[in-house]
Amino acid sequence: MAKDNNTERQFTERLDRLLNGEDVSTGSEASDELKEAVDFARTLIELNSPPAPDFKSELEKKLLNELVKREERARGANKWWRFGHSTRWLSIAATVTVIVIAVLGFLSYKSMFSQSPAATSPVAPTTPTTPTTPTTPATTTAPASPTPSPAQEKPQVEAVAPLSGQQRPPPKTGGSGQSSYAFGFDNLSDLTAYSDAIAIAVVDRPVEVKQDGMFYSTRWSLRVEKTVKGSQLGELLITQMGSPDVRGSDSSDNPLFLPGERYLLFLRELSQGQYSYFGPWGRYLIWNDKVYSMNHVIVGGGGYQAPLGLNFAGLDLNTVVGNIIKLVDSPQLIATYSGDRRLPADVLRYPAGTTLDIDVTFESGNHGPARVTMAIDKSGIPNGLEVSLQPAEFIAYPRRSYESTLTIAMAPDLPPGAYEIPVEYDFDGVGRGRRVITLHVELR
Numbered sequence: 001m002a003k004d005n006n007t008e009r010q011f012t013e014r015l016d017r018l019l020n021g022e023d024v025s026t027g028s029e030a031s032d033e034l035k036e037a038v039d040f041a042r043t044l045i046e047l048n049s050p051p052a053p054d055f056k057s058e059l060e061k062k063l064l065n066e067l068v069k070r071e072e073r074a075r076g077a078n079k080w081w082r083f084g085h086s087t088r089w090l091s092i093a094a095t096v097t098v099i100v101i102a103v104l105g106f107l108s109y110k111s112m113f114s115q116s117p118a119a120t121s122p123v124a125p126t127t128p129t130t131p132t133t134p135t136t137p138a139t140t141t142a143p144a145s146p147t148p149s150p151a152q153e154k155p156q157v158e159a160v161a162p163l164s165g166q167q168r169p170p171p172k173t174g175g176s177g178q179s180s181y182a183f184g185f186d187n188l189s190d191l192t193a194y195s196d197a198i199a200i201a202v203v204d205r206p207v208e209v210k211q212d213g214m215f216y217s218t219r220w221s222l223r224v225e226k227t228v229k230g231s232q233l234g235e236l237l238i239t240q241m242g243s244p245d246v247r248g249s250d251s252s253d254n255p256l257f258l259p260g261e262r263y264l265l266f267l268r269e270l271s272q273g274q275y276s277y278f279g280p281w282g283r284y285l286i287w288n289d290k291v292y293s294m295n296h297v298i299v300g301g302g303g304y305q306a307p308l309g310l311n312f313a314g315l316d317l318n319t320v321v322g323n324i325i326k327l328v329d330s331p332q333l334i335a336t337y338s339g340d341r342r343l344p345a346d347v348l349r350y351p352a353g354t355t356l357d358i359d360v361t362f363e364s365g366n367h368g369p370a371r372v373t374m375a376i377d378k379s380g381i382p383n384g385l386e387v388s389l390q391p392a393e394f395i396a397y398p399r400r401s402y403e404s405t406l407t408i409a410m411a412p413d414l415p416p417g418a419y420e421i422p423v424e425y426d427f428d429g430v431g432r433g434r435r436v437i438t439l440h441v442e443l444r
Helices: 002-019 032-047 053-075 088-114 188-193 299-303 317-329
Strands: 197-212 215-229 235-241 262-271 274-277 283-287 290-293 313-316 332-337 340-344 347-351 355-363 370-376 385-390 393-396 401-410 417-427 431-442
Touching: 188 317, 188 332, 197 235, 197 317, 215 262, 215 317, 235 262, 235 274, 262 317, 290 317, 313 317, 332 340, 332 417, 332 431, 347 355, 347 401, 355 370, 370 385, 370 401, 385 417, 401 417, 401 431
Parallel strands: 347 431
Antiparallel strands: 197 215, 197 262, 215 235, 262 274, 262 283, 283 290, 290 313, 332 355, 355 401, 370 393, 370 417, 385 401, 417 431
């Protein structure tokens, strides 16, 4: 029985690692079926943002129940835990994982854009206050927002008027299905802050096409013209869902690249030298040195409508790049979950009685050395909700990142509802800013 329990534990651990985008070693004893299934699951997970923690928990339960049913039919209702020495069951789990992520992810994607992000998505980012526009908490007792230094004003990017026929870049079409994403962005400041790298690149060629059943994936080689943020890049290898040879195999809102296309890409680093981008939020076509969001490129928008702050309809490339550089040079405060800096934690949803840690990262831009003092505005935080931040004071040097831990402890009897937790910083001689984390407390 101990061995059987250990097998179940290994299953849950591997499933959690797969869903968090980690590499999973199957070992030399694994079958070819297992290796192919895990490899394909890894490929699809790279194409999408990691699911929220509560989604992973529910998925894990569903998969375990499915394995129970399979073993009951094969071995008898009283011997379901006997997986034996074969790793066939994990291959089944990886395949089911991919299918459930695709189905449930698509439903959550539709829900995310049909309702308010704060009410539907546990990880959808709110628009944080940068040193230009501090956000005031939604409480009558909150103090006035700090006044930023004029030198730290962030660039404002506005949508361009609808395009005429002659202004529109060549249209693109994709498949009938939409991609699934755990979160999106609604402003250039957040998109820049949460990107590991930002680059202008030209699509060269497809270097590899894989097929697993009815699913296809294509790895592209892109030549980098300019690195706007992050380490200097030469070649990019990016994987997309779909095959250039199979019409309709890609996503309607995130169609395949075409050789020769030029893009402004907001990238996340999956592993050393391997990058992905934030779906339609992270790719912008450059045509005649003008920048276009994908809703102006895809026929009918493909189901994606860029938010106002990212709705580029022919904005000058140099203007966009200049705005991004100003953002990179400015102080930034971002909140992430479980150490993944690409997963915004501005909106959380947990039952009462939960204690969790949120990573709060301060990026100094090109400023410093100077003292940074961080604090939590507790004026609107009720009894039964304990919050603390450590470290809360440090010296920041230019081009550095500094991490603090925000601990949130909810009492078991904390009333359900939405609570705002404003995290503020004061960068001595540079400016002030804040980020507001919204916590949705549910019944146990």
